[in-house]
Amino acid sequence: MELIIGPRLYSTWSLRPWLVLKRCKAEFTVREIDIYSPAGQAELEQISPSRLVPLLNVEGVTVWDSMAISVWCAERYPEVRLWPADPHARWLARSAACEMHGGFMALRNDCGMGPDHTMVGPDRSPPPKGEGVERDIRRLVGLWKEMRARFGAAGPYLFGEWSVPDAFFTPVAARFRHFQIDLSASYPPNSPEHAVPA
Structure with missing residues (x-):
């Protein structure tokens, strides 16, 4: 393979x-x-x-x-078990992964990753500007919170246990770190959700 x-x-x-x-x-x-x-x-x-x-x-x-x-x-x-066992959680997980798969275009365009902007490393780029990016960030944070609040009690991942959405949102978390996008107001350090975007 x-x-x-x-x-x-x-x-x-x-x-x-x-x-x-x-x-x-x-x-x-x-x-x-x-x-x-x-x-x-x-x-x-x-x-x-x-x-x-x-x-x-x-x-x-x-x-x-x-x-x-x-x-x-x-x-x-x-x-x-790459998808949650609970059917309601599974429907949300698939919807969220598909939204990430085809959406958030402003964030992709303005926080792009390329040879000069890798997802890891000591260098960081300044936070991007623009209402489109802010709208995408608000949607992402809201979506993460919804998944964690409804189905995340069993563990540290978006649906408690690791699932496909965790893989699909991992690059977004890397973009947030690289572009110094501060989520502390949405995810205080002592909140149970803090580890998800970090």
């Missing part, structure tokens, strides 16, 4: 399925492509139906897109 990705330090779509596969303790190899180079783009044209990463090659089949790979993992490794 081979996972084809861009650099995890700044390819958020690559990081998400990598985290899910690691959670499943799956045995897989990683092929990292320089998605920003002409050579990398040419390689993707040859191997990726969407010309994008990530891709999972397994049993002669290619599964592409981070959500599709996560769904595949949930089917292949049901014992890991």
